[in-house]
Amino acid sequence: MVKVKMFDASDALKARKVAVEMPPINSKEFYDVVDSRRSVRIYADDPVPEEVMRRAMEAALKAPTSSNLQVWEIHWVRSDDKKKALIKACLGQPAAATAQELVVFVARPDLWKRNNGWMIRHLESNSEAPGKAIQYFKKITKIVYNQGPLGVFRPFKWLWFTVRGFRKPTPREPIHKGHMDTWAHKTTALAAQTFMLAVRAEGFDSCPMEGLDSKRVKRLLGLPRGAGINMAISVGKRAEGGVYGPRFRFDAKHFIIEQ
Ligand SMILES: Cc1cc2nc3c(=O)[nH]c(=O)nc-3n(C[C@H](O)[C@H](O)[C@H](O)COP(=O)(O)O)c2cc1C
Incomplete structure (x- = not known):
């Protein structure tokens, strides 16, 4: 089984990190937009x-x-x-x-599986896509967002997250429909x-x-x-x-x- 460590920062922390040069931005115009909305x-x-x-x-x-x-x-x-x-x-x-x-x-929120499938297809069609990214959509998202038919996975997810959470930082949501709704509404509001x-x-x-x-x-x-x-x-x-x-x-x- 492939172990996907999406949030492993150890390599990034070891390396020297230099800021990337970006084109200049007119921040005043941005704040004018914010202030006049x-x-x-x-x-x-x-x-x-x-x-x-x-x-x-x-x-x-x-x-x-x-x-x-x-x-x-x-x-x-x-x-x-x-x-x-x-x-x-x-x-x-x-x-x-x-x-x-x-x-x-x-x-x-009801379309997450369709979009996840699209994402896998998109990444697999790109020979340069990092394996980690493909694994993320093949494994992690399917665990995180899948609630099972009629939500049967929910109590098991709750138990798993709760027990694991005693030992180490663990994402606690989404484990029910309300969480899935919040998840989708956050993204949509942005x-x-x-x-x-x-x-x-x-x-x-x-x-x-x-x-x-x-x-x-x-x-x-x-x-x-x-x-x-x-x-x-x-x-x-x-x-x-x-x-x-x-x-x-x-x-x-x-x-x-x-x-
Ligand atoms: C999620 C949301 C729902 C809102 N619904 C209404 C609405 O139904 N009718 C309305 O006149 N204004 C609505 N507003 C506008 C708020 O009343 C307004 O953003 C607030 O009074 C602050 O004013 P501003 O947007 O001019 O800064 C809504 C704002 C948000 C963020």
């Missing part, structure tokens, strides 16, 4: 060019994703009928009703935020929305039970009064904890 509730009538939407969605798919399994989907709702239904399912809120474009970010920052970088605005009827949205998009609605995001150009007041955050000292 606001949740917009009323949009102007200006349309959003199709290429802007496509570039922002492509950027979203470059977000980091756990085990690179990409358990996300972006549903761009373009037909008038579906848009109307989606606005209704978003409780008719102005951020949806006045939007030029609407997308829904969907978490797909894609959603990347999308919103890209939209802002293109000179447009957005609003994330979870004030929606997820059951109706799933039905509208033709999604199976295992899919989860992460958030809907509206896109357009902010109109006068479209941002409800200045940005407010609690004092960072409550949230940035150094220890």
Whole structure:
């Protein structure tokens, strides 16, 4: 049996490590994007060019994703009928009703096995792919994410992780459906935020929305039970009064904890 030691840092710790030269980055522009992104509730009538939407969605798919399994989907709702239904399912809120474009970010924990298979095929077709990476997707992910038919592996995983965890650091999740959902939603939310920052970088605005009827949205998009609605995001150009007041955050000292 091949023993896959994915997290063995001993070689890297021994070697001298030199920073790689990277092209310069204009950090001010990045912070301008972050600072000027606001949740917009009323949009102007200006349309959003199709290429802007496509570039922002492509950027979203470059977000980091756990085990690179990409358990996300972006549903761009373009037909008038579906848009109307989606606005209704978003409780008719102005951020949806006045939007030029609407997308829904969907978490797909149920597709991890399909994507794992794609990953193995991709790596095996590349003669330079490291054996360690192939083993990771052939062995590790299959242990970590597989819950067995109807979740039969769950109690055994719990027992294994708990007993092993007494002796050494051991990943404790995912061992039930809730963990799998959290796992997929984390990855999907990073894609959603990347999308919103890209939209802002293109000179447009957005609003994330979870004030929606997820059951109706799933039905509208033709999604199976295992899919989860992460958030809907509206896109357009902010109109006068479209941002409800200045940005407010609690004092960072409550949230940035150094220890
Ligand atoms: C997951 C999530 C769900 C949200 N849902 C809604 C929503 O349904 N409707 C809405 O108007 N704003 C929604 N918001 C926007 C927040 O209210 C907003 O981000 C927050 O007030 C901070 O304002 P800012 O985004 O302008 O910095 C949501 C934000 C997040 C992250």
